Amino acid sequence: MNSDVRDPTRQEPWQNLKALIQAGSRHVLPSYIGSLTATELALAVSRLSQEEHTRLLGLLSPQDAAELIEQIEDVQAVDLIKDLPPAEAAAIVDEMYSDAQADLLGDLKDEEAEAILEAMPDETAEEVRQLLQYPDETAGGIMLTEFVSFPGDYSVQDVIEDLRNRHEEYTGYDVQYLYVSDGAKLSGVLRLRDVLMALPAQRLTEIMVEDPVRVNVLSSLEQMRDLFETHTYLGLPVTNESGELVGVVRAADVQEKLTEQTESEFRKASGIVGGEELRSMPVLKRASRRLSWLSVNVVLNILAASVIAFYQDTLEKAITLAVFLPIISDMSGCSGNQAVAVSIRELALGLVRPREILRVLVKEASVGLMNGLVLGALLAGAALLWKGNPYLGLIVGTALAANTLLAACLGGFIPLALRAMKADPALASGPMLTTVTDMCGFFMLLSLAQFVLPKLT
Amino acid sequence: MNSDVRDPTRQEPWQNLKALIQAGSRHVLPSYIGSLTATELALAVSRLSQEEHTRLLGLLSPQDAAELIEQIEDVQAVDLIKDLPPAEAAAIVDEMYSDAQADLLGDLKDEEAEAILEAMPDETAEEVRQLLQYPDETAGGIMLTEFVSFPGDYSVQDVIEDLRNRHEEYTGYDVQYLYVSDGAKLSGVLRLRDVLMALPAQRLTEIMVEDPVRVNVLSSLEQMRDLFETHTYLGLPVTNESGELVGVVRAADVQEKLTEQTESEFRKASGIVGGEELRSMPVLKRASRRLSWLSVNVVLNILAASVIAFYQDTLEKAITLAVFLPIISDMSGCSGNQAVAVSIRELALGLVRPREILRVLVKEASVGLMNGLVLGALLAGAALLWKGNPYLGLIVGTALAANTLLAACLGGFIPLALRAMKADPALASGPMLTTVTDMCGFFMLLSLAQFVLPKLT
Numbered sequence: 001m002n003s004d005v006r007d008p009t010r011q012e013p014w015q016n017l018k019a020l021i022q023a024g025s026r027h028v029l030p031s032y033i034g035s036l037t038a039t040e041l042a043l044a045v046s047r048l049s050q051e052e053h054t055r056l057l058g059l060l061s062p063q064d065a066a067e068l069i070e071q072i073e074d075v076q077a078v079d080l081i082k083d084l085p086p087a088e089a090a091a092i093v094d095e096m097y098s099d100a101q102a103d104l105l106g107d108l109k110d111e112e113a114e115a116i117l118e119a120m121p122d123e124t125a126e127e128v129r130q131l132l133q134y135p136d137e138t139a140g141g142i143m144l145t146e147f148v149s150f151p152g153d154y155s156v157q158d159v160i161e162d163l164r165n166r167h168e169e170y171t172g173y174d175v176q177y178l179y180v181s182d183g184a185k186l187s188g189v190l191r192l193r194d195v196l197m198a199l200p201a202q203r204l205t206e207i208m209v210e211d212p213v214r215v216n217v218l219s220s221l222e223q224m225r226d227l228f229e230t231h232t233y234l235g236l237p238v239t240n241e242s243g244e245l246v247g248v249v250r251a252a253d254v255q256e257k258l259t260e261q262t263e264s265e266f267r268k269a270s271g272i273v274g275g276e277e278l279r280s281m282p283v284l285k286r287a288s289r290r291l292s293w294l295s296v297n298v299v300l301n302i303l304a305a306s307v308i309a310f311y312q313d314t315l316e317k318a319i320t321l322a323v324f325l326p327i328i329s330d331m332s333g334c335s336g337n338q339a340v341a342v343s344i345r346e347l348a349l350g351l352v353r354p355r356e357i358l359r360v361l362v363k364e365a366s367v368g369l370m371n372g373l374v375l376g377a378l379l380a381g382a383a384l385l386w387k388g389n390p391y392l393g394l395i396v397g398t399a400l401a402a403n404t405l406l407a408a409c410l411g412g413f414i415p416l417a418l419r420a421m422k423a424d425p426a427l428a429s430g431p432m433l434t435t436v437t438d439m440c441g442f443f444m445l446l447s448l449a450q451f452v453l454p455k456l457t
Numbered sequence: 458m459n460s461d462v463r464d465p466t467r468q469e470p471w472q473n474l475k476a477l478i479q480a481g482s483r484h485v486l487p488s489y490i491g492s493l494t495a496t497e498l499a500l501a502v503s504r505l506s507q508e509e510h511t512r513l514l515g516l517l518s519p520q521d522a523a524e525l526i527e528q529i530e531d532v533q534a535v536d537l538i539k540d541l542p543p544a545e546a547a548a549i550v551d552e553m554y555s556d557a558q559a560d561l562l563g564d565l566k567d568e569e570a571e572a573i574l575e576a577m578p579d580e581t582a583e584e585v586r587q588l589l590q591y592p593d594e595t596a597g598g599i600m601l602t603e604f605v606s607f608p609g610d611y612s613v614q615d616v617i618e619d620l621r622n623r624h625e626e627y628t629g630y631d632v633q634y635l636y637v638s639d640g641a642k643l644s645g646v647l648r649l650r651d652v653l654m655a656l657p658a659q660r661l662t663e664i665m666v667e668d669p670v671r672v673n674v675l676s677s678l679e680q681m682r683d684l685f686e687t688h689t690y691l692g693l694p695v696t697n698e699s700g701e702l703v704g705v706v707r708a709a710d711v712q713e714k715l716t717e718q719t720e721s722e723f724r725k726a727s728g729i730v731g732g733e734e735l736r737s738m739p740v741l742k743r744a745s746r747r748l749s750w751l752s753v754n755v756v757l758n759i760l761a762a763s764v765i766a767f768y769q770d771t772l773e774k775a776i777t778l779a780v781f782l783p784i785i786s787d788m789s790g791c792s793g794n795q796a797v798a799v800s801i802r803e804l805a806l807g808l809v810r811p812r813e814i815l816r817v818l819v820k821e822a823s824v825g826l827m828n829g830l831v832l833g834a835l836l837a838g839a840a841l842l843w844k845g846n847p848y849l850g851l852i853v854g855t856a857l858a859a860n861t862l863l864a865a866c867l868g869g870f871i872p873l874a875l876r877a878m879k880a881d882p883a884l885a886s887g888p889m890l891t892t893v894t895d896m897c898g899f900f901m902l903l904s905l906a907q908f909v910l911p912k913l914t
Contacts, residue, residue: 038686039679039807046808071686073806164654176633176691192649197621222496229495229528234633234691234709252691255712262716263802266723270798271791277799278808279820287827290795297791298832301784302839308780309843315779322772322779323765326895327758329783330790334728334754338747341727342734345720349530350496351503351735363736370744375755382759386766438783 014044021048021056029056030064038071045072045080046280053080057092066095069104075276078107081116090119093128098145099253102131106141139224140217142257143238143247149179150204152187157200176234179245180208186237186245188212214239217246221261222350224254265344265426271297273427300431304329304438311446318449318456320387324379324396328445331375331400332407332437339364339411340429347419354420360412368408376401391455399445407437471501478505478513486513487521495528502529502537503737510537514549523552526561532733535564538573547576550585555602556710559588563598596681597674599714600695600704606636607661609644614657633691634705637665641701643694645669671696674703678718679807681711722801722883728754730884757888761786761895768903775913777844778906781836781853785902788832788857789864789894796821796868797886804876811877817869825865833858848912856902864894 011019013036020029033041045068048056057065057080069077069092081089081104093101093116105113105128113132117125127145134140148170150159159178163170178195180188188208198207214237215224227236228251238247267276274289308315308325315321343360346352352360380397384390414432415425449456468476470493477486490498502525505513514522514537526534526549538546538561550558550573562570562585570589574582584602591597605627607616616635620627635652637645645665655664671694672681684693685708695704724733731746765772765782772778800817803809809817837854841847871889872882906913 037683039683042806043808160653163650167654170650192653193620193627196617196649196653197624226494226496228709250691250709252685252707252709252712255709255716259712259716259719262719262723266719266726267798267802269723270726271795272798276802279799279803279817280808283820283823283827287824290792290824291828291831293795294788294791294828294832295835298784298788298835301787302836305780305784308783309777312776312779316773316776319769319773319776320766322769322782323762325779326765326783326786326899327755327762329787330758330891330895331751331755333787334751335747338728338750341724341729342736345724345733346736349499351500351737360736363740366740367744367747370740371748371751374748375751378752378755379759434787438787442783 012044013040014047017044017056018048018052021052021059024055024059026059029059030061033060033064033068041068042072042076045076046278050079050083054083057081057084057088062091062095065092070096070100073276073278074103074107075278077104079281082108082112086115086119089116094120094124098127098131098247099142101128102141103136106132106136134217137221137257137261138217139215139219139238139249140247142253143217143249145247146173147179147237147245147248148173149181149186149245152180152182152203152205152208154204155200156195156198156202156204156207159195159204160200176250177237177248179237179248180204181245184242184244186212186214186239186243189237212237215249216240221254221257222348224249225258226350228254262348268424268426269340269344269430271430297431300435301438304435304442307439307442308446311442311450314446314450314453317453318392320392320456321396321445321449324383324399324445325442327379328396328400328403328441329434329438331379332403332441333434335368335371335375335404336407336411336433336437337430339368339408340415340425340433343412343415344425344429347415347425352416354416357413357416360416361409364408364412365405368405371408372401372404375404389456391452395445395448395452395456399441399448402444403437403441406440407433410436469501470497471504474501474513475505475509478509478516481512481516483516486516487518490517490521490525498525499529499533502533503735507536507540511540514538514541514545519548519552522549527553527557530733530735531560531564532735534561536738539565539569543572543576546573551577551581555584555588555704556599558585559591559598560593563589563593591674594678594714594718595674596672596676596695596706597704599710600674600706601710602704603630604636604694604702604705605630606638606643606702609637609639609660609662609665611661612657613652613655613659613661613664616652616661617657633707634694636694636702636705637661638702641699643669643671643696643700643702646694669694672706673697678711678714679805681706682715683807685711719805725881725883726797726801726887728887754888757892758895761892761899764896764899765903768899768907771903771907771910774910775849775906777849777913778853778902781840781856781902782899784836785853785857785860785898786891786895788836789860789898790891792825792828792832792861793864793868793890793894794887796825796865797872797882797890800869800872801882801886804872804882809873811873814870814873817873818866821865821869822862825862828865829858829861832861846913848909852902852905852909852913856898856905859901860894860898863897864890867893 016032020032036044060068069080093104105116117128131140178190179186180190188210189212190204190208194207213227213231215227217238217240233251235248235250237245238249240246271293273293277286277289376397379400380393383396384393411433414429418425418428473489477489493501517525526537550561562573574585588597635647636643637647645667646669647661647665651664670684670688672684674695674697690708692705692707694702695706697703728750730750734743734746833854836857837850840853841850868890871886875882875885
């Protein structure tokens, strides 16, 4: 895709799409959409108005609409589907893969999802309801319920015949492995190539891998990643508490969820809370979500800055210090955030456990001390050059050095403490860190200044 | 893995591993390592000393060592391998999969990688050198060169016989698809299940998918993600400029690289530069890498704060303002970082192009204006409550409101501009943003203060 170097006189895909919707081209639309890549499609959909979204879905068959929805971003899919009449939405959802159905309905508001489920065929609705019970980041939440299993006394020939006969039905399935079950219980796994290399008369029990590696419906993303890293499977069977085979998770889907999780942590650490934000969303929604984060921060900031108010007299006598207050605040934030990022990363990799706080503090203290000394010396030098006053240099350097040490230790510690308390480190670490380091930094600089005040003025 | 709730009297895996290395248990080690999950192994390896690393690899066969290295984190693998004598390292690398070989050697320093390559068998070394030519985040950089292809005039029976005969050799292969080639050129793709359902006498050309979707060796990660989102393949063939089949990329590997890319952006935005940091790394390396980022920031901070120095007289007369300077600086940073995060995300998804600056500015201006008004009103209210001076409230509120608007626009704009200049938005956006917003924020508050100075004192 070289959309950037295309002939500029050609229309952009989103302009073409708009035109086709305008014209109500029921026949051209599906093939035009089919000719776009997932990225072009996501971009085009993001440039349509709410009204055009509804018209677009109305012009497509449920199958074509389902395909479109599976290609665009999750957050766009929700936007597209939520304003449709439940019956139309249900017809589309009914055409989707089981994991995509659960994803989409799970992202809708409960009452919206319920309305769609009620308009769906009972059997499918029941299956989706089952899937919706599992939290999003568990095996149950990301598994596919489309899989192929056979009784163990089937022969290789029986299997090949079944695959031939039900060819149509299996087309949409993601068949990597065939499963062997004893009643509903999982008893073995077959790779397709093992079937290919077996003799037609052999029983599945003879050639299957017995007691195969499996995950529980409630297994976490980390447990699944761990298994896929330990072995090199493409997919794993999912069983419930009674050992019954209920679905398959694919390695690629686990990786995709991990990408989403990292993206979500990145967003939260940047203050984008309440879910993903695209600029095509309504401005009020974007503004109010961002504000929910900012308004907490402004209160914390006022709290931290109130330390300065206590030292107003000192500051008035040595006004030069006012220049250094924001520097100490910003720099401590930077040093602390580095340590926060390392802790969040090590927690995700399982390289540190929430209880190993002492180890983290020791490791961060050494880095914080070294960098504090260097940064403190730099700032002291700058102060000395500017004002020629060694006392000023001494106190700003000391305050920055001490606060860098503190920030590194705190930044390392806070994510572990939050995790131990089952809180979200990505969301809360930043504001907690900067509030404390700001307060301590202001306090250190201004109380040091009190001691040497006659030398500063 | 519930390592946290284990009996605390039991030894941790890393303690056991240390003991086994100490005892030189050549026989127990491989099976003990085999019993650990990838996460336990990564944790255990991170707690070993450099000397224990070397001893551990010396106690394992090259095969076992290769398996260990493929399971732990990339950055740990580099640490483990780089201090080995080249011949020992070469024996281990020789046992790894082609994509893991290229990954590992690509992460080493050039001279270290060259020493290992020279100690490897010529043919394998040549293959790895080929792979190393491709940038890390292209199809060539992540493809596997192990694949199975057949000439088109083979019959299904021929294929099945070949698979049976070369069973041993293919064990390590990740066979999802069989490829059909005309000379070295890719001419078709077969799914295993299509082979399974075909008649033994059919020619591959009759049952293969002709002119299959493929990627070029230089295709980017985004192009591959796009293809895997557009279609639901598990893997795609990789061809070179002449249309020759040179490898396969798996959807799971593309997803894994995307996770790594997001993690790397998160790290860079948090000021962890120069690659991943684990706390098991030498303290000097950790401190100096972090410092390289901090020292740039301290200079930028001094630059920004110098604006305050210009207004020293004003500030001296209305010392209360000193309390608000860090608040305006921090809050503008928060508002701007939100916009940066949204821009980085939209760039990654292809929902905004670097040239669409005007669209982004309009979208950010509306959010920035709304939130600026709310935050400004909040801060004005706080100032009024504290000092009872409406003029103070007016100027701090106005400065924060105006600077929030500016921060949102700048935060949206900077990543696009950096991307257009082929620079890395994740790395540079933060410091650029806060430097400009600090300068403008300080300037606005203090110059507004000059106008109403008699009312403030």
